[in-house]
Amino acid sequence: MSEQSSSGVGQQLGEREREGVIDLLGAIAYGMISGFTRLAADSELARDLRLKTAVAGMAVGEFQSYELLVGHIRELGADPVEAMSPFVEAFDSYHRRTAPHGLLEGLVKAYIGDGIAYDFYREISRFVDPESQEIIAQAAADKGRTDVIVDAVRGEIRANRHLAGPLALWGRRLMGEALTQGQVVATERDALVDLILGTSHSRPGADVGEMSAIMQRLTDAHQQRMARLGLAA
Amino acid sequence: MSEQSSSGVGQQLGEREREGVIDLLGAIAYGMISGFTRLAADSELARDLRLKTAVAGMAVGEFQSYELLVGHIRELGADPVEAMSPFVEAFDSYHRRTAPHGLLEGLVKAYIGDGIAYDFYREISRFVDPESQEIIAQAAADKGRTDVIVDAVRGEIRANRHLAGPLALWGRRLMGEALTQGQVVATERDALVDLILGTSHSRPGADVGEMSAIMQRLTDAHQQRMARLGLAA
Numbered sequence: 001m002s003e004q005s006s007s008g009v010g011q012q013l014g015e016r017e018r019e020g021v022i023d024l025l026g027a028i029a030y031g032m033i034s035g036f037t038r039l040a041a042d043s044e045l046a047r048d049l050r051l052k053t054a055v056a057g058m059a060v061g062e063f064q065s066y067e068l069l070v071g072h073i074r075e076l077g078a079d080p081v082e083a084m085s086p087f088v089e090a091f092d093s094y095h096r097r098t099a100p101h102g103l104l105e106g107l108v109k110a111y112i113g114d115g116i117a118y119d120f121y122r123e124i125s126r127f128v129d130p131e132s133q134e135i136i137a138q139a140a141a142d143k144g145r146t147d148v149i150v151d152a153v154r155g156e157i158r159a160n161r162h163l164a165g166p167l168a169l170w171g172r173r174l175m176g177e178a179l180t181q182g183q184v185v186a187t188e189r190d191a192l193v194d195l196i197l198g199t200s201h202s203r204p205g206a207d208v209g210e211m212s213a214i215m216q217r218l219t220d221a222h223q224q225r226m227a228r229l230g231l232a233a
Numbered sequence: 234m235s236e237q238s239s240s241g242v243g244q245q246l247g248e249r250e251r252e253g254v255i256d257l258l259g260a261i262a263y264g265m266i267s268g269f270t271r272l273a274a275d276s277e278l279a280r281d282l283r284l285k286t287a288v289a290g291m292a293v294g295e296f297q298s299y300e301l302l303v304g305h306i307r308e309l310g311a312d313p314v315e316a317m318s319p320f321v322e323a324f325d326s327y328h329r330r331t332a333p334h335g336l337l338e339g340l341v342k343a344y345i346g347d348g349i350a351y352d353f354y355r356e357i358s359r360f361v362d363p364e365s366q367e368i369i370a371q372a373a374a375d376k377g378r379t380d381v382i383v384d385a386v387r388g389e390i391r392a393n394r395h396l397a398g399p400l401a402l403w404g405r406r407l408m409g410e411a412l413t414q415g416q417v418v419a420t421e422r423d424a425l426v427d428l429i430l431g432t433s434h435s436r437p438g439a440d441v442g443e444m445s446a447i448m449q450r451l452t453d454a455h456q457q458r459m460a461r462l463g464l465a466a
Contacts, residue, residue, distance in 0.1 A: 033282075036289055040273025049266075049314045053303075056269055056296055063293045070286075081282045 013129055013201075018076060020195030021128050025073050026083025027185050027192075028121050028136060032066035033084075034091045035059075035114060042106035051107075054148035058110060065139035072135045087185055094181040098174055104156055104163070105170055107149050108229065112171050115225045116178045116218060118142065123214045124186070127196050127205055153229050168231040175222050246362055246434075251309060253428030254361050258306050259316030260418050260425075261354050261369060265299035266317075267324045268292075268347060275339035284340075287381035291343060298372035305368045320418055327414040331407055337389055337396070338403055340382050341462065345404050348458045349411045349451060351375065356447045357419070360429050360438055386462050401464040408455050 013021060039059035046052035070080040098113065100106035118140040125136035157164050187193055191200065198205015206214070226233035246254060272292035279285035303313040331346065333339035351373040358369035390397050420426055424433065431438015439447070459466035 033285065033289065037273060037277035037285075040270055040289075040292060041277060044270035044274060049317060052266065052270075053299075056266065056273075056299075059273060060293050060296045063289055066286075066289075084282060 013076075016191060016194060016200040017129075019191035020189075020193075020200055021132050022073060022076055022078045022083050023086070023189045023192040024124065024128060024195065025069050025076075025132065025135070026078075026080070026085075027087040027090075027188075028139060029066050029069035029073065029080060030084040030087045030091055031117055031121075032062045032069065032139065034095060035117070036062040036066065038095055038106075039110055039114075042100065042103065042110060045103040045106060048152070050148060051152050054145060055107070055110060058114070058143075058145050058149075061143045061145060062114075068135060068139050072132065076132075086188055090181045090184040090188065093184075094177055098177050104153065104167070107153050108167055108170055109174055111146050111149050111153070111229065112222070112225055113174045113178060115146075116175060116222055117182075119218050119221050120178075120182055123217065124196065127198065127203070129201075150228055157230050164231060167229070168226070168233075171222075171226050171229070171231050171233065175219075179218075246309075249424055249427060249433040250362075252424035253422070253426075253433055254365050255306060255309055255311045255316050256319070256422045256425040257357065257361060257428065258302050258309075258365065258368070259311075259313070259318075260320040260323075260421075261372060262299050262302035262306065262313060263317040263320045263324055264350055264354075265295045265302065265372065267328060268350070269295040269299065271328055271339075272343055272347075275333065275336065275343060278336040278339060281385075284381060284385050287378060288340070288343060291347070291376075291378050291382075294376045294378060295347075301368060301372050305365065309365075319421055323414045323417040323421065326417075327410055331410050337386065337400070340386050341400055341403055342407055344379050344382050344386070344462065345455070345458055346407045346411060348379075349408060349455055350415075352451050352454050353411075353415055356450065357429065360431065360436070362434075383461055390463050397464060400462070401459070401466070404455075404459050404462070404464055404466065408452075412451075 036059050039055055039062060043052050043055035043059060046055055073080045073083050098109060100109050121136055121140040125133045125140070128136070153167075157167065185192075186196060194200035196206050223233040269292050272288055272295060276285050276288035276292060279288055306313045306316050331342060333342050354369055354373040358366045358373070361369070386400075390400065418425075419429060427433035429439050456466040
């Protein structure tokens with residue numbers, strides 16, 4: 001119950017910093033709503049009702065994250081649609097370039113692609129104010145809904161060993177496209193770059209060493225997910 | 234805090250009645266999960282982010298209804314996947330036969346088709362035990378998420394008057410297909426028929442007069458929705 005908080009959400013942010021935070025929240029929010037529609041479409045392909053429920057549940061989780069982020073954007077006094085629009089093209093492009101052929105590619109994308117994105121969001125959230133960081137942490141939390149998906153993919157690969165090669169390539173492609181579009185998102189807007197580099201606020205930003213450490217952690221986590229699916233990273 | 238309730242959910246139901254209730258819950262649950270995937274796919278077509286959010290929000294509402302119904306099926310000691318499977322074909326057939334061409338038809342289907350379905354679920358829920366009735370009422374409650382959709386359809390028709398004729402036909406077609414598949418669902422399973430006719434329990438069932446009154450109410454509500462869209466029913 002601090003008296004500070006009654007002065008309004010986000011009022012402690014400088015204008016340039018606030019701009020960068022809203023950009024970041026807008027980017028993640030659009031990532032979530034576009035992820036929702038992709039996952040929901042994949043759920044339609046699942047004949048197995050347990051798998052359908054798992055994929056649909058992931059989709060719903062992304063919609064809830066979207067609503068959480070949109071709420072925080074509004075609390076910061078910005079318009080969510082405006083905040084999202086600079087990032088529509090990058091995410092749509094990612095989804096166009098990684099449109100899955102069939103359910104199995106869709107499942108791998110749901111687990112691998114969203115895993116990379118969530119890791120990335122959490123990493124980058126360290127450069128924003130504690131309140132926005134908490135919102136992003138909640139939005140990108142591992143909701144533990146992937147077990148059924150991992151089991152299904154492992155089961156398919158066990159049944160058809162020849163799938164392992166193409167799916168391993170698919171996983172690498174997802175990582176490559178996610179990094180490409182992630183860089184586009186991260187460099188799209190000057191205020192967002194300032195936020196990450198720490199030039200718009202008093203907290204430490206990311207120097208080259210830190211960026212390379214982030215990349216290493218993203219890569220490690222990706223390899224662990226690929227291994228969990230039984231695929232070579 | 235009655236002592237009765239501690240004896241277990243649904244234990245007051247006779248075996249034949251329980252079978253019919255589980256059928257009904259299974260049918261509605263599959264209706265909700267298949268509605269979720271269709272609405273989510275339509276949300277992908279929406280470029281306007283407010284509209285996208287509204288359609289995605291409807292989809293998420295149907296998933297939540299699905300989870301509520303599935304939870305109650307489990308409480309009644311049945312397997313949700315088994316409970317749903319007899320009704321997969323009827324719902325899939327409805328969606329195949331009313332696959333929208335473009336966003337506008339999808340929006341009309343979301344409002345008109347789901348409106349009919351929800352009315353039907355609520356009508357038929359009067360023939361089940363009070364506990365299951367309450368679950369169905371919650372699952373099929375009007376969640377007030379359709380205003381943005383109605384506005385969008387009205388706006389399109391205002392801008393292109395020649396759309397009104399084809400969309401009015403589309404609305405009639407949705408009603409026709411929903412009734413056809415609704416009859417398939419309602420007569421698919423003997424236990425469900427017994428439930429509706431009241432032959433498997435002590436509450437009053439539906440006689441011919443009651444069925445015709447239900448049809449009248451469904452038709453009236455459909456006409457009101459069509460009028461709200463600015464379409465001739």
